Amino acid sequence: MNVALEALTAELAPQFGERWITNPSRLETFAYAEGHHAKLIPALVVQPETTEEVCILMAATHRHGVPVVALGAGTSLEGNASPVELGLTVDFSRMDRVLEVSAEDMLCVVQPGVTRVALNTELRTTGLFFPLDPGANATIGGMIATRASGTNAVRYGTMRETVLALKVVLPDGTLIQTGSRARKSAAGYDLTHLFTGSEGTLGLVVEATLRLHGIPEHVLAGSFTFDTIEGAVSTVINTIQLGVAVARMELLDPAAIRACNVYSHLDLPELPTLFIELHGSEAIIEDQRATIEAIGRDLGGRDFAMSTDADERNRLFRARHDALPAARASRPGAVVWSTDVCVPISRLTDAIAGAHAAIEEAGLTAPIVGHVGDGNFHVLFVLDPAKPEEWERAGRVNDSLVNHALSVDGTCTGEHGIGLGKRQALVREHGDAAVDLMRTIKRAIDPDGRLNPGKVFELTPATAKDDHG
Structure with a gap:
């Protein structure tokens, strides 16, 4: 622990008691995150319970020049809440009211x-x-x-x-x-x-x-299998363009279905599959269901099963939500690098088809899942941590996904954020002038760069490229 951290501890530890954490074994539990980035054990962790305590913490870290990282549930995927410098992690688990x-x-x-x-x-x-x-x-x-x-x-x-x-x-x-x-x-x-x-x-x-x-009056949910990815994605595009107010429209490719079948004990056909949910009155959702089925049948749709049963609906979407651990479990000892891009809905077919082709050419295992109703999809690279050549190939595929998304006026991330992993992609998306404006805002509010340092962009332009931009 450096001098600044020791001074901060001397000042605040008596006030926070057991909520001021310095024990190495306890600190290790706060290094966990879902993403693939290297995890640094925080030097200190504090668990405030009130707004007033957070104000006290920030004033003290300001005086002592200590870096600060805020932590929620640790589910971020681009290293968004992982410390990169020795400092204080503020765990908000006790501010949960x-x-x-x-x-x-x-x-x-x-x-x-x-x-x-x-x-x-x-x-x-x-x-x-x-x-x-x-x-x-x-x-x-x-x-x-x-x-x-x-x-x-x-x-x-x-x-x-x-x-x-x-x-x-x-x-x-x-x-x-x-x-x-x-x-x-x-x-x-x-x-x-x-x-x-x-x-x-x-x-x-x-x-x-x-x-x-x-809360919607009625909820109808189910799955729709297709012969091809193109047929499934075209069904999404046509549904959205017709103004059908779907609540959820999720895509799982065959690799994702295979992993989810094993992990979640399902028996879904290993085909491109849409998971669909509709909200509204009974008459409205029946009309929407019929419209989606008619669109999909013309595009190679096969089995179309919808149900109002809450248990069945929860089982189906629980499998969708388990796609990340399912991918990880499909290869013992593997690490999953989950990346995402988002494109205009009209460009979704080409984007996903291009992703499939790039994955196949690279010889990688990488299921694709997506919130395709709004043009956002994820690639889950399942990689051996002992094989750097796999990571290099995954990096090239990731770059190609981002470059294609930006070429059609999409974005390098629909929901994961920038964190550590997409700092260079942010510059490619917005350009140097826009990112410099972000730096100006950062310096105006946080001139010492203490809050979540190293995330989103380097405070000084072009200082260091991340591994997987």
């Missing part, structure tokens, strides 16, 4: 450590729900940090549309509030959405006001 639910305004106020599942459990008697579902049981703070979305985004949007207001502690300990409960505002700069997606590099979110939605 739902502070208010306003059914009349269809909103709630929560602390950042609340998970999406816990929030919906709290809301179960209100007739409302929080629809964003990235798969993992992520915290709200983490979802705000990466501007997350997930399987329901095609109908309900992303965190960008969901966050109405924030309370944020700045690097020097100052507490600010952004936004309001109003559904729209023209009052000044949009600070709420500056912090939403900033990956903890500008401030620590300590409270969020979120938009909620009414």
Whole structure:
């Protein structure tokens, strides 16, 4: 532990007691993350319980010059919350309360450590729900940090549309509030959405006001298998272009189905498969179901099975959410590098077909899954950590995915964020001038670069390229 960390510990450890963690065996538990990046054990971890404590922490780290990383559930995939310097990790697991639910305004106020599942459990008697579902049981703070979305985004949007207001502690300990409960505002700069997606590099979110939605009257869900990936994706495109208000439209390729069958004990045909969910009145969803089936049959659709049974629906989408651990389990000892891109819906067929061709040419195992209703898909490279040549080939495929997405005016990441893994891709997407403007904003708010250092971009241009840009 260096001098700054020792001074910080001497000042704050008595106040936080057992919540100030320095024991090496306990610290190791905070190095876990879902992503493939190297994991550094934090030098210190603290578990605040109130906004006031976060302000005290940030003021003290400001005085001592200590780097700070915010941690939620550790489910990020691009090293977004992994420390790269010895510093303080702020674990928000104890700030996990739902502070208010306003059914009349269809909103709630929560602390950042609340998970999406816990929030919906709290809301179960209100007739409302929080629809964003990235798969993992992520915290709200983490979802705000990466501007997350997930399987329901095609109908309900992303965190960008969901966050109405924030309370944020700045690097020097100052507490600010952004936004309001109003559904729209023209009052000044949009600070709420500056912090939403900033990956903890500008401030620590300590409270969020979120938009909620009414629980649908009826839910119909099921699967639709296809002879070809092109047929499945074309069904998605035509469905969206016709204005069918699907809630979820997920694609799993044969490799993903194979892994999920084994891991989740299913017997789905090993074919390109759409997982579909519809929300609305009984008449509306029956009309939508018939439309999707008619579109798909013309494009090589095979088995089409839909059900209103909640257990069957949960079983099906649990398998979809288990795609990452299923891919990992398909090759003992493997590490999964999960990457994502997002393209305009009209370019989705070419993007996924190109990804399949690149994976096959590289001789890699890499299931494809995607929130294809909004043009976002993921490639799960299943790699041997002892074979660097596999990682090199995966890096080339990843570059080709990003380059194709950018060539059709898409983005290098639809929901994972930049973190450590896509810093160079960010420059390719936005250009030097735009990324320099991001650096200017960062320096204005965090001039010492203490908040989540090394993430999103290097503070000084072109200082170091990451391994898997």
